[in-house]
Amino acid sequence: MSLANKYPKEVKQILxxxxxxxxxxxxxxxxxxxxxxEGYITKNAMQDIADTLEISITDVGAIVGFYTLYHDKKEGKxxxxxxxxxxxxxxxxxxxxxSLCANLGIKVGETTADNLITLEAVTCLAACxxxxxxxxxxxxxxxxxEDMNVDKTMELIDTLKKAGTEVK
Amino acid sequence: MSYVLLRHRDIxxxxxxxxxxxxxxxxxxxxxxxxxKPNEVTDLVKASGLRGRGGAGFPTGMKWSFIDNKSWxxxxxxxxxESEPGTFKDREIMENNPFQFLEGVAIAxxxxxxxxxxVYLRGEFWQIAKFLEEKIAxxxxxxxxxxxxxxxxxxxxxxTHLGAGAYICGEESAMLESxxxxxxxxxxxxxxxxxxxLYNKPTVINNVETLTNLPMILANGADWYKSMGTPDSAGxxxxxxxxxxxxxxxxxxxxxxxxxxxxxxxxxxxxxxRSVKAIMPxxxxxxxxxxxxKVLDTQMDYATVRTLGADLGSASVxxxxxxxxxxxxxxxxxxxxKHESCGKCxxxxxxxxxxxxxxxxxxxGDHSTADLDLLLNVAKQMQNKCLCPLGDFSTMAVVTGIxxxxxxxxxx
Numbered sequence: 074m075s076l077a078n079k080y081p082k083e084v085k086q087i088l089x090x091x092x093x094x095x096x097x098x099x100x101x102x103x104x105x106x107x108x109x110x111e112g113y114i115t116k117n118a119m120q121d122i123a124d125t126l127e128i129s130i131t132d133v134g135a136i137v138g139f140y141t142l143y144h145d146k147k148e149g150k151x152x153x154x155x156x157x158x159x160x161x162x163x164x165x166x167x168x169x170x171x172s173l174c175a176n177l178g179i180k181v182g183e184t185t186a187d188n189l190i191t192l193e194a195v196t197c198l199a200a201c202x203x204x205x206x207x208x209x210x211x212x213x214x215x216x217x218x219e220d221m222n223v224d225k226t227m228e229l230i231d232t233l234k235k236a237g238t239e240v241k
Numbered sequence: 242m243s244y245v246l247l248r249h250r251d252i253x254x255x256x257x258x259x260x261x262x263x264x265x266x267x268x269x270x271x272x273x274x275x276x277x278k279p280n281e282v283t284d285l286v287k288a289s290g291l292r293g294r295g296g297a298g299f300p301t302g303m304k305w306s307f308i309d310n311k312s313w314x315x316x317x318x319x320x321x322x323e324s325e326p327g328t329f330k331d332r333e334i335m336e337n338n339p340f341q342f343l344e345g346v347a348i349a350x351x352x353x354x355x356x357x358x359x360v361y362l363r364g365e366f367w368q369i370a371k372f373l374e375e376k377i378a379x380x381x382x383x384x385x386x387x388x389x390x391x392x393x394x395x396x397x398x399x400x401t402h403l404g405a406g407a408y409i410c411g412e413e414s415a416m417l418e419s420x421x422x423x424x425x426x427x428x429x430x431x432x433x434x435x436x437x438x439l440y441n442k443p444t445v446i447n448n449v450e451t452l453t454n455l456p457m458i459l460a461n462g463a464d465w466y467k468s469m470g471t472p473d474s475a476g477x478x479x480x481x482x483x484x485x486x487x488x489x490x491x492x493x494x495x496x497x498x499x500x501x502x503x504x505x506x507x508x509x510x511x512x513x514x515r516s517v518k519a520i521m522p523x524x525x526x527x528x529x530x531x532x533x534x535k536v537l538d539t540q541m542d543y544a545t546v547r548t549l550g551a552d553l554g555s556a557s558v559x560x561x562x563x564x565x566x567x568x569x570x571x572x573x574x575x576x577x578x579k580h581e582s583c584g585k586c587x588x589x590x591x592x593x594x595x596x597x598x599x600x601x602x603x604x605x606g607d608h609s610t611a612d613l614d615l616l617l618n619v620a621k622q623m624q625n626k627c628l629c630p631l632g633d634f635s636t637m638a639v640v641t642g643i644x645x646x647x648x649x650x651x652x653x
Binding site for chain 2: 100104199214
């Protein structure tokens with residue numbers, strides 16, 4: 074089903090933000106909308122957006138490939154994106170990341186066996202004074218978790234796990 | 242002294258519409274639209290000495306005056322990309338004092354005759370974008386944004402646009418490309434955005450902090466603003482303090498505050514028994530300043546920091562203590578810039594790639610005696626040859642790190 078059929082109100086609101094002759098501007102917000110479905114962007118969704126905006130699927134694919142918050146394959150339900158950039162690293166982010174890997178039994182870039190968490194190292198998230206920190210990207214949101222430690226993080230993961238079972 | 246920008250620290254509920262209304266409200270914007278001509282607003286901002294807070298420090302009023310009045314419509318684009326490692330000030334403003342920021346956007350839009358403004362937020366600021374949209378809706382409902390404002394013919398809409406994770410989109414022409422639905426890659430200039438910007442129309446691009454000053458300047462006047470800061474750099478600045486200090490955070494202080502006051506009086510100093518070894522005053526893009534007693538007593542404004550061989554930039558002050566190796570730091574910054582290079586121009590795309598391989602070898606102790614000189618050579622070859630400032634930024638810490646802290650690099 075096309076985005077316009079599934080989310081008529083949202084698509085209309087997005088298109089209204091930009092001059093009608095420059096509707097290509099809507100590609101980024103429409104990609105976020107498409108990502109809500111599966112947590113990643115399918116080829117069908119790219120074609121649908123290309124058709125809506127009258128651009129080629131290559132133009133849409135180029136955007137997906139360029140920007141790090143768009144994904145073109147399925148990973149864990151939650152992407153835990155830990156900042157290991159300079160200011161956070163000066164406050165222990167590398168050690169935090171190492172402990173997280175040990176606790177989760179995975180390496181950076183890998184996904185837990187239950188497909189709940191994909192652990193990623195990312196560049197500065199503008200939270201340098203509250204390191205260690207990470208954001209969690211799920212299919213329909215991005216949320217910050219700051220002034221974290223390993224215990225608090227494992228508790229959070231536990232909560233996410235339980236929330237997942239309830240939904241099922 | 243009460244806050245000029247971080248006013249939520251004085252008035253906790255200022256993000257509530259009625260509280261903001263009681264504290265100056267939207268009178269500054271109303272005054273501009275109903276009592277001043279657009280060029281009078283520009284002249285007032287010029288007279289205030291306000292300079293852009295995104296990093297370049299360009300005089301704001303002068304930037305506005307470059308806008309091409311023969312071509313219409315005009316646009317205002319707000320740089321809320323805040324991606325420089327070490328910078329986290331715009332976020333605090335938008336999260337806590339959104340109306341003062343949005344009123345600033347409105348004032349700038351009126352001054353340059355724009356009827357539409359786009360706030361470009363980095364994709365990670367997803368929640369802030371949602372929050373700002375709620376605040377914009379409240380302003381529309383109250384009639385301070387929308388059609389025919391305050392009984393005049395002036396109309397204005399403000400929109401948000403979310404990026405999706407790309408440092409380069411903080412570069413203004415890459416940001417325009419991104420809003421137009423393309424990859425965030427910088428444009429060749431000229432033409433400059435003031436002539437051909439968003440959708441090929443004259444466009445003014447200002448940083449969040451810059452714009453948040455405007456309601457206060459309109460309310461209190463240019464002389465009031467100039468009474469703070471230094472002759473070179475008027476007013477107040479939010480210093481994002483991070484790294485090896487006891488109390489990292491945002492500190493709103495007048496220009497001219499010394500490094501020592503920022504790091505020790507406000508930031509609580511470094512850990513017991515440690516000393517400040519180096520300062521990066523503009524985040525990962527900084528040159529290293531070798532810290533000594535004289536440096537610590539240097540006033541922070543654009544011109545004075547330059548005398549230390551560095552730029553103040555966005556004033557994201559990263560403090561390095563004597564336990565940290567400069568080689569480790571440039572390993573971090575080079576990896577950052579390699580990751581964020583957009584790939585459009587050859588010197589930056591190839592230069593960051595080779596710098597990364599060289600620093601990896603040096604970092605792992607797996608290098609030959611020639612590698613350090615080669616790294617310095619690659620960095621210097623890149624300088625002044627890249628399409629946008631990112632390329633040069635990637636070399637600043639490399640060159641000044643190796644030249645100013647040679648003892649931190651093993652030859653082989």
